[in-house]
Amino acid sequence: MALTIKEVEHVAMLARLSLTEEEKKVFAEQLGAILGYVEKLNELSTEGVEPLAHILPVFNVFREDEVKPSPPREEIMANGPLTEDGYYKVPKIV
Amino acid sequence: MHSEFEVVIGLEVHVELKTKTKIFCSCSTEFGAQPNTQVCPVCSGFPGMLPVLNRKVVEYAIRAGLALNCEIAEFCKFDRKNYFYPDLPKAYQISQYDLPICKNGYVEIEVDGEKKRIGIIRAHMEEDAGKLVHQGTITSSPFSLVDLNRSGVPLLEIVSAPDIRSAREARAYMEKLRSILLFAGVSDCKMQEGSLRCDANVSVRRKGETRLGVRTEIKNLNSFKALERAIEYEAKRQIEAIEDGEEIVQETRTWDEEKQVTRSMRSKEEAHDYRYFPDPDLPPLRISREWVEEIKKNMPELPEQAKQRLMERYGLSSYDAEIITLTPEYLAFFDQCVALYPDAKTVANWMMSELNKYLNQNNMEITEVKFRPEHLASLLKLIDNGTISGKMAKTVFEEMFNTGKEPEVIIKEKGMVQISDVQTLKGIVEEVIKNNPKVVEDYRSGKEKAFGFLVGQVMKATRGQANPALVNELLREYLSKE
Known part of the structure; x- marks a missing residue:
């Protein structure tokens, strides 16, 4: 079942996407189809099956609290589109 | 409202x-x-x-x-x-x-x-x-x-x-x-x-x-x-x-x-x-x-327990114990001082009045204090054995706070030793009584306030170095004589 236009607008807002009216209609259909497909899982009986928090039966994977040197700043920041004095520079927020 | x-x-x-x-x-x-x-x-x-x-x-x-x-x-x-x-x-x-x-x-x-x-x-x-x-x-x-x-x-x-x-x-x-x-x-x-x-x-x-x-x-x-x-x-x-x-x-x-x-x-x-x-x-x-359980077993003393300990072992008030247990460093300072000078209430009073006064004035933490807990303990002992008066000790404390010097050193440098010699003080007391006949009269007619004035005069004459307890004693003695 297709999503409502309102739902599409909400998801788009959360993803910071601006959509045309035409796109909203297309995505309402497509997202609806995807959800419908996943919905099939609900047909399975999960009685007696413990809910999983993780797909692997692995627990307590730890590192010790030991400092390792961080890579050089220039390397880390090389992909930053805009930098200044060792900072990333971003459009004004708030 | x-x-x-x-x-x-x-x-x-x-x-x-x-x-x-x-x-x-x-x-x-x-x-x-x-x-x-x-x-x-x-x-x-x-x-x-x-x-x-x-x-x-x-x-x-x-x-x-x-x-x-x-x-x-x-x-x-x-x-x-x-x-x-x-x-x-x-x-x-x-x-x-x-x-x-x-x-x-x-x-x-x-x-x-x-x-x-x-x-x-x-x-x-x-x-x-x-x-x-x-x-x-x-x-x-x-x-x-x-x-x-x-x-x-x-x-x-x-x-x-x-x-x-x-x-x-x-x-x-x-x-x-x-x-x-x-x-x-x-x-x-x-x-x-x-x-x-x-x-x-x-x-x-x-x-x-x-x-x-x-x-x-x-x-x-x-x-x-x-x-x-x-x-x-x-x-x-x-x-x-x-x-x-x-x-x-x-x-x-x-x-x-x-x-x-x-x-x-x-x-x-x-x-x-x-x-x-x-x-x-x-x-x-x-x-x-x-x-x-292991973490519980190794848990350091918490403020509530420390507070109870101070109240039970030393008889401190809930309020005092609360202030002393605000940070572990402050409590450690107190504990170290009390280990050397067991009158815990006196230690608490000095920390909460004098020490906190200078900490607040200088916007400092206890960890930044220049002198050590043992210095405060020595200072309090010097009051007890009559070397200095409580009032002089406050001056020494301020100097200790500013310089981190040991109290004995400060006392020596400033020539602050208390005058506890009876003969010396007797002379000064006599002098003060002689010079203030009006006040002596007031005292004898029942004005207790006048007594304080006379003590003050003796302290002034000795630049604050007279042993206050002794001055009190001598003054009363002289005033009751005639």
């Missing part, structure tokens, strides 16, 4: 755990480094990087939870909290949603001699975001600069129940929380460095009403004073709005330290859709009871 209203406050406190490395990578957490020098692909959110949990973070979280009387979960997991913000490089924060590590605890506070229990709903582990540096003020800045050094620093978010009813209770809760966390040894709790931060949820309602009013969340509370003032302001603002027939809007507000007002930041209507889901990169935790 607004007695028909009740203020309801809940606090969300973020405390930085004092691990050496970040929660999910091995970058240093040291404060004050050059921007973006303690970052790596994991904590700056490069695609495909895998977080690995720091064991120490879990240990500290358990220790904090136990200190706050919480239940420690046998099973917990990490979840992703999704939102866009420039200080959040992955566009999600790794946090804990429905299965936090600690829940159902409490903290006991005391305001105006009245004890009260403030519930703790939960405490969970999460990663800190980066820091935004604004040019100019937060609202007028033309652009923002991002430093990711703080991104990935481990935090414990402690959420109180809405049990707090006044700004003063909020402050007392914060102070108690801070001292517990300091004693537990899990955080430095430095508000000015941001390792202890607090958001306040504030609402008001008419007394007798059981439903909660619409709340606002106040951010940017960087000191105990800011917390107290912001809540006072916000409660008053809400009450006045309601009395004017306005409706309170649920929103986030910021505390403007300069203008001493709260201002609206953004409305929360659309903001609360974080789409939490379990982080597939992090396997869940099974926390064995053996681990919890």
